[in-house]
Structures are given as C-alpha cells and as structure tokens.
Amino acid sequence: MTPFRVLVVDDEAPARAKVKRLLAGDERFALAGEASDGPEALAQVEALQPDLLVLDVQMPGLTGFEVLASLDPDACPAIIFSTAHDAFALQAFEAHAVDYLLKPYDLGRFRKALDKAEALLRGKRREPERLRALLATARLExxxxxxxxxxxxxxxxxxxxxxxxxxxxxxxxxxxxxxxxxxxxxxxxxxxxxxxxxxxxxxxxxxxxxxxxxxxxxxxxxxxxxxxxxxxxxxxxxxxxxxxxxxxx
Incomplete structure (x- = not known):
C-alpha cells in the first residue's frame, strides 16, 4: 500500500522537526518535503503534489490561509492546520479542515488527525466545496x-x-x-x-x-x-x- 505523501509547512524548525518525528512512526504516511514559509509551500505543492498538508496558520510573509487561497480548490491536498494560537481561526475553520491541531499536541492527538486524513483520502474525496467554504470565511487581503x-x-x-x-x-x-x-x-x-x-x-x-x-x-x-x-x-x-x-x- 503506497503511503500518502505529506508536506509539512511551518516557519519554526523545531515545529517541523516534531511533525516529521511523529510522521516517521506511521506507515500510512510518508514525508514528501517541508517548507518554512508560504511562497516555499506553494512551490513545493506544485513540485511534489502532496496528498496532505500539515500547515501552520501564522507565518511571516503569507499566512496559511493565504497559501490555501492560492491553491486550486479542485486539486488541493487535504489540510491539517497546526498552530499555537488564533482562537478565532479555531472556531471558524474547525468545521471545514480535516483537523485543527493546537500546539503543543502529543502523538495521540496527532494520530487522531492522521486517522481523519486517511479516512478522507481513502475515500478519494478532496471535497473542493469544503475548501471553498473554508476560504469564504475570511476576506482575501x-x-x-x-x-x-x-x-x-x-x-x-x-x-x-x-x-x-x-x-x-x-x-x-x-x-x-x-x-x-x-x-x-x-x-x-x-x-x-x-x-x-x-x-x-x-x-x-x-x-x-x-x-x-x-x-x-x-x-x-x-x-x-x-x-x-x-x-x-x-x-x-x-x-x-x-x-x-x-x-x-
């Protein structure tokens, strides 16, 4: 069974290292690459075509939401948000993303997010309407x-x-x-x-x-x-x- 490819996007190197460490123990998923900011994430999505993004919300240059706004909803990877704050985003986006991880989280919480992602990806439901609904909650700046x-x-x-x-x-x-x-x-x-x-x-x-x-x-x-x-x-x-x-x- 071919594992799903994951792109890890976070501006903090320790946070990326933690996600990569947690991913390493799950055979359902494989690290495709990592990015430290929004523009790099967009380039990596285009080059690697990952199945899943573990995406930070607050990043310099471009936020995670702005990264999503630049992706084609019909071909967008599944999204797991990962952030240390932003309670408003938690309320607004929790219903639409695969999952929303609030830092710090442990292996058990991370595995639950991956379980949800696997269920979505195994069903081959990218659900562009979910992404459109997610994006519609915030104005494009x-x-x-x-x-x-x-x-x-x-x-x-x-x-x-x-x-x-x-x-x-x-x-x-x-x-x-x-x-x-x-x-x-x-x-x-x-x-x-x-x-x-x-x-x-x-x-x-x-x-x-x-x-x-x-x-x-x-x-x-x-x-x-x-x-x-x-x-x-x-x-x-x-x-x-x-x-x-x-x-x-």
Missing part, C-alpha cells in the same frame, strides 16, 4: 502570483482588474499582469464586495481603479481605469455598478 520560479504576494488594494482567461484569471495591477490558476467565481467569493464588483460575465474591477465611465452601445458602457485601459460594463451589471460607484440612477 493578498493574492499570491507566480513570477518566474517563485511566488510573490500582491496586495488586493493594488489589483485593478480581474478577467477570466480559460482556466486562469488575468490579474492587472499598476506593475503589470499576472495569471492565477483559480476561477473568477472563487476569487469573487473571497474579495471584499465593498471594493470589487462584477461588471461583465468575465470581469471584476476595483471600484477605486475606475476613473471614468463612457457610454457605448445598447446600454453597455466603457470603464476607463487608472492606466487608461478599458473594461466593458455590460447593461446587466450597469445599475449595480452605478449604485456602488456612487452615481444615482
């Missing part, structure tokens, strides 16, 4: 994009326009464009609705990035963004956009 062989976080406030592009979303900022392998719907669910609004079937815009609205045809409009680029405002979304933009209809 940073969006992680791949640049070369590494990963870079973008502040959501700096994002002007998101456009569906096949299986990706094209994200436009003042510094350029990036591709994110997530659906526009998934990102829309996590973005702050006070700042981002759908203006077309395949487009979301940051309301603060819109500098001008120009009429077009058949009730559609043209939104001019800060850099002079344009986005079509469909008549389907026109009334809601005008209301949210502050223009009475």
């Amino acid at each position: 940073r969006l992680v994009v791949k640049v070369g062989e590494g990963w870079v976080p973008l502040r959501v406030d700096d994002v002007w326009h998101l456009a569906a592009d096949d299986k990706y979303v094209r994200v436009r900022t003042a510094q350029g464009e990036h591709l994110v392998r997530q659906s526009l719907r998934t990102l829309e669910e996590r973005l702050d609705p006070a700042r981002f609004i759908r203006v077309h079937r395949g487009d979301l815009v940051n309301l603060e990035a819109v500098t001008r609205l120009e009429p077009w045809t058949h009730g559609d409009g043209i939104l001019v963004l800060r850099d002079g680029t344009t986005v079509v405002l469909s008549r389907t979304h026109r009334e809601e956009f005008l209301r949210r933009w502050g223009l009475e209809t």
Whole structure:
C-alpha cells in the first residue's frame, strides 16, 4: 500500500522537526518535503503534489490561509492546520479542515488527525466545496502570483482588474499582469464586495481603479481605469455598478 505523501509547512524548525518525528512512526504516511514559509509551500505543492498538508496558520510573509487561497480548490491536498494560537481561526475553520491541531499536541492527538486524513483520502474525496467554504470565511487581503520560479504576494488594494482567461484569471495591477490558476467565481467569493464588483460575465474591477465611465452601445458602457485601459460594463451589471460607484440612477 503506497503511503500518502505529506508536506509539512511551518516557519519554526523545531515545529517541523516534531511533525516529521511523529510522521516517521506511521506507515500510512510518508514525508514528501517541508517548507518554512508560504511562497516555499506553494512551490513545493506544485513540485511534489502532496496528498496532505500539515500547515501552520501564522507565518511571516503569507499566512496559511493565504497559501490555501492560492491553491486550486479542485486539486488541493487535504489540510491539517497546526498552530499555537488564533482562537478565532479555531472556531471558524474547525468545521471545514480535516483537523485543527493546537500546539503543543502529543502523538495521540496527532494520530487522531492522521486517522481523519486517511479516512478522507481513502475515500478519494478532496471535497473542493469544503475548501471553498473554508476560504469564504475570511476576506482575501493578498493574492499570491507566480513570477518566474517563485511566488510573490500582491496586495488586493493594488489589483485593478480581474478577467477570466480559460482556466486562469488575468490579474492587472499598476506593475503589470499576472495569471492565477483559480476561477473568477472563487476569487469573487473571497474579495471584499465593498471594493470589487462584477461588471461583465468575465470581469471584476476595483471600484477605486475606475476613473471614468463612457457610454457605448445598447446600454453597455466603457470603464476607463487608472492606466487608461478599458473594461466593458455590460447593461446587466450597469445599475449595480452605478449604485456602488456612487452615481444615482
């Protein structure tokens, strides 16, 4: 029986060493690798395709939640959270993650988490809806994009326009464009609705990035963004956009 592959993600080396030691005694699971921060975790997930993440919540650079927000829900590994604090996250995420380990934990508690993970993985139920529900409980503040062989976080406030592009979303900022392998719907669910609004079937815009609205045809409009680029405002979304933009209809 091939063991399930585990990626251990924690910014503290002693914490990673403890998880690796606890894993070593369980033949159902095998260590695939480890990562000390969010960007490294994303690179390792892409390279190793683990079955299970043992994931710290509070890490410098990117939190565990931001790591998850950058993964494709339909291909995401099972998740066991491991953290020393954050009672709010415990309450919000306990119902959706495979398990939530509050440090310090012992072998018995760790084995119970692995039992749950095995049951989920043996049933081959990755349950993307569970991950979507998990992510929907927290607003997205940073969006992680791949640049070369590494990963870079973008502040959501700096994002002007998101456009569906096949299986990706094209994200436009003042510094350029990036591709994110997530659906526009998934990102829309996590973005702050006070700042981002759908203006077309395949487009979301940051309301603060819109500098001008120009009429077009058949009730559609043209939104001019800060850099002079344009986005079509469909008549389907026109009334809601005008209301949210502050223009009475």
